[in-house]
Amino acid sequence: MSTASQGKSPAQLFRHLSAKWPAAFNPKAPRPLKIGIHHDIRVLDGELSDDEVRRALLAYTRMAKYLAKLDAGAARVDLDGKPAGEVSDADAATAKALLCARKDKQETKPPPEPRAEPEAPPKPKPKQTAVFKAKNTADSRSGIVVETKRRRSFRKPMA
8 A cells, every 4th residue: 555645754744844834843943833733734734644744743743852842831832933832741741751761772772783794604625536536646747637438338249
């Protein structure tokens, strides 16, 4: 089930939102968004589906910079950048818990081990027959051994 809208990355969707409403969506200096802002976006922007709006907002509101700005009592903004409510104590606590969990996860994560080059399997030795070994061990001046094969011919007795 692949559609063109599902192919858009959250970054592309966020760029779309920040181009339309730069006062509300600024990745360098994020401000807490109004609760229910997705309804406002759906009313004013018919280009994005519900899923696209959800994915863009999730990416924006999970940024570390955004979570750091969620202090209790901080002003939330609507699409025009005007105040539209305040950050509650519960929202601020949740944001701080998420940031702490991320920090703990990064600190406890062991550094990646360097990858060792896979060892090549040893080259198989050429198979040597008993005759070949015997001829190789024989003393020869040139060190070259030539094997010849005899032909046998069978004659039918004449009757």
